[in-house]
Amino acid sequence: MEIVPQLILNSIIAGSIYALIALGFNFVYGATKFFNLAHGVMAAIGGYAVFYFAKTLGLNLYFAVILGVALAGIVGYGLDKFIYLPLRKRKASNMVLLVASLGAMTALQAVIAILFTSRFKTISQNIGTQKLFEVLGGVITQTQLIIILVTALILAGLVFLLYKTLFGKAVRAISDDEEVAQIVGINTNKIIGYVFFIGSALAGLAGILVGFDTGIEPTMGLGLLLKGVIASVIGGVGNIYGGVLGAFLLGFVENFGIWKISGEWKDAIAFTLLIVFLIFRPRGIMNK
Amino acid sequence: MEYLIHLAILFSIYAILGVSLNLVVGYTGLLSVTHAAFYGIGAYTTAILLTKTGVGFFSSVILGIIVAIALSFLIGVVLSKFKGDYYAIGTFGFNTIIFAIFLNWQNLTMGPFGIPGISKPELLSINFANNFNFLVLALIFLGLIYFIARFITKSPFGRVLKAIREDEKAIVVFGYNTPYFKLAIFSISAAMAAVAGSLFASYLTFIDPSSFRLMESAFILAIVILGGLANLRGAILGALFLILLPEILRFVGFPPDIAAQMRQVVYGVILILVMLYRPQGLIGEYKL
Amino acid sequence: MNKLTKWVIGIIVVIAVVITGYFVSQNSSKVSTEQIKIGVVAPMSGNLAFLGEGIRDAMLLAQQDLGNTQYTYELIFEDDQLDSKITASAVNKLLGVNKVDAIVSFGSGPGNVVAPIAEQNNVVHLGIASDPNVAKGEFNFIHWTPPAEENKVFVEELQRRGIKKLGVFESNQQGAAAVMADLKEKLKETDIEIVTDQVFNVGEKDFRSIISKAKNSGAEIYLLMAFSPEVEVLGKQIKEAGINTPLTSIEAFELSEQVDLFEGEWYVNAASPTGDFTTKFEAKTNENPTLGAANAYDIFNLIVAATEAFKGSTKPTPNQIANELTTIKDFNGVLGNLSVDEDGIVISKAAIRMIKDGKPVDIDN
The missing domain is CATH 3.40.50.2300 (Response regulator)
Known part of the structure; x- marks a missing residue:
């Protein structure tokens, strides 16, 4: 069997996961203009919530997923309400918000570890017995197919939300200039709160899907987040399409990179791509 | 007593790192998260020279400085083009890449095995294997670096750095070549970090790549932010605080099965509180 | 910065240093004649915390399983996050404050950090590590199948x-x-x-x-x-x-x-980790034993064996414990028959096993 079709598939799978994180991250960045490092932890919260509701309490799986997504959203909303919003009111700079989010990340991660221990857990019931599909001469599992579909759906959903609804209009106004948005009568703080809810819920969903595909651990967020940030920057930070484009580019470069270079250089490859972009196209693919 | 001497040595090493990083982050306003890379360069230079050649500790410090300056020059040329968030993300990348080199250039660094058996410094007939003597040595280095840093910040050169921080565009109008200044301070700071690395390697007598990852850079950055931006004494205070805090928390008496994770929670919450109530750090003179 | 802030900061610094000093002196225990203190340095937070948690549970289990002994054994756990500088702090804390008689470390990196400190302070150190370099010196031992x-x-x-x-x-x-x-x-x-x-x-x-x-x-x-x-x-x-x-x-x-x-x-x-250990570990924690947990269980018992073998009116010095450790032969550990060689390496044998019906079993060749 030829390796290239499988590598293409692998790149698409990896790209979809990065895209899920990048979508939520970019959505929040667009409105708030700061690097929210706590975004990754929302993925862990979603994953662990499903683990708890479905595996420990034995609730219906779909119900557990909905609860997990909601919980991640609520925690994200809470972070905004109690940390980021007061900081914004004090006119804190992006860097201050970034450091505060680092604190939130550290603390939340440890809380998860206290509640669930830090051992790696799986949330899929059928280990190794998943349905396999042959696509374009490569193999893909059912979960991975779902991940790709969900990514596409979410992208469509977010685009609809941003460009076809009143709420989206408000978000875009804030994105362009928060002060002006305030002057024309938009309750920016309320809108940003909702943005945090949606963005964090998306991260939670990403965490749940990763949990089904591989598994969950309290520190899973940071690795996911870094990939999401790289994807956002090379695609164009704050740009919904850019994040997705960057995610797939990153997926392809990583997977084709380790085809020729040994696997231990994977992270270095990802960050080299980032630096190349920062040098030659610092605003990313989509932004001018 | 040995314990306190040990903590004092660690404090000296991290105070050097804090003071040197403050030159870049606090005085020039560039959020660098790659300091651990240069710290590692110094540590590896000393470790390799002391275990594989007949070079003494003090010569290895000089060589470590030279290597760090050479490397920081290459990285700095790229970084000098960036600003704000993008500067920070770029430094993320360089730290990850240099970490990958420490880990994967096995012939030179012994990769994941690390380098054991690094000897302690010897000078005349003073034996630095005694921890108290080592502490004196570390404090002397700290003093030297503090005064060099103080000299720099009080000099006309230092005033240009602050002007870059406040308004880079304005100072460009006056004909200053700002990338040159950013590059110079970045290299000076890297050279100082290398000195801390040499001390660290020789003190522990063993190093491996795990001491120089991205999170270590974040820790050093936390020292500067917490202690006080653009205040050299602030960086020293930050090092004191962040080295002592986890150790004090060893004695607080959390239940043993959650003690370690509780420390992380406290650490995270403190970062958030400082950002909320004292974003310039304890005694800082500039807000991020 | 105004004068007031300066004062406040100065006072905070003084208080912080005093608190540290206070804790250190308060907690500095007297050297007991009956009690053997074993300090354990392992990752209890961070990415690999589950490994440290496994080590901790195994050692607590060993302590529970202890029968009648001449001395009492106390375990003190310190987190090192597998970070060299924190490893060094944890060891120094155990030595300076708790005055431990023996140190157990986990991982080759931390082992390499602890070994020279143990040697310098004359304290027995047993590493759960494969790097033979960790066992260098009179006081250092490792327990890992080579x-x-x-x-x-x-x-x-x-x-x-x-x-x-x-x-x-x-x-x-x-x-x-x-x-x-x-x-x-x-x-x-x-x-x-x-x-x-x-x-x-x-x-x-x-x-x-x-x-x-x-x-x-x-x-x-x-x-x-x-x-x-x-x-x-x-x-x-x-x-x-x-x-x-x-x-x-x-x-x-x-x-x-x-x-x-x-x-x-x-x-x-x-070689044949006894099913007994696995069962007990699962009963205690609801989880499988982690990497190194069985070694940790054995190490606790090896220290006990070496200490108990010393017949004296007061408890043995680290020197004597180290000496006793090197004489251990055919010790019945959960990792099979253990002997300590002259380099300080606990020799355990390896065996071929297989997973059968979801359980690890020996293969009879």
């Missing part, structure tokens, strides 16, 4: 099964690298060839592309030189790639949380 021992058994088994082409997935960390370095040497003398050798970093969860690279190598068996959780994810993704080539490992399968993944596969493990 890579050379495991590889000997492994290569013999490969030859017995007539396997000529070996594929390797290798985690880029010290333990795995030590085994692989030795294995590559050993394979030079045989006609077994490593047809593919894929390295990945610790923490990696996406192995799909290196699996694709290895797929057409013609390997007759894949050696998964990785530990939980990477080994499970790797095993699962190999299956999901539609590969049915047999899998094997050194150490890792036995500790897997998803043993089902490796049903029917043979592997190398430290």
